[in-house]
Amino acid sequence: MKIQQVFTFVAYPQSNGQVEVTNRTLVQGLKAVLPAEIGLESARVVFYDEDNDARRATDLDLLEEKREAASIHVEAYKNRIAQSYSRRVIQRNFHVGDLVLRKVHEEQRGKLDPKWEGPFKVIERLSSGAYYLENA
Known part of the structure; x- marks a missing residue:
């Protein structure tokens, strides 16, 4: 049983570049073609x-x-x-000293947790319509 194991390489250095030239030509031809158009010619391929x-x-x-x-x-x-x-x-305006509830974000609460937390006391109103809150 004279079995001999031989390893080969995909790139064969003595091939003088013929495979690379052929592949380059094929790639240039396929650059304007979608994969679906290879098997079935579309108008774009026919009128190229x-x-x-x-x-x-x-x-x-x-x-x-x-x-x-x-x-x-x-x-x-x-x-x-x-x-x-x-x-x-619905626009709502609060005044300094009012007690408000704050909505809890979905990712911060569990399935059975309440949707609102508080009460919080309004301590300052900003010009943008936001409020500074304090635990009441």
Whole structure:
């Protein structure tokens, strides 16, 4: 039983770079193709031409405008959400010396713990609408 164990390497140094050149060519061809488009040709693959680089450069030139338009869209969306939320908020004003309860955050309380803690005494009102509280 003359069994001989031989180890091989994936990279074979004497291959004069042919595999690397072939792989580079394949990768360049696949850069514009999504994995789903490899098996089933889409319109993007069928109508691909060498002028793609010029169109891509044009898209890159217009990228800043597209980002700005998206930013404006996001800001408008945030404003609509804030207005929707503000319609449901009931404004309450407290005076110095009033006793109030403070809501406990969900992550700080257990399933059967109360939702409110206190009472706390209002000792100062800030211009932003926040209050400094003191244990009563």
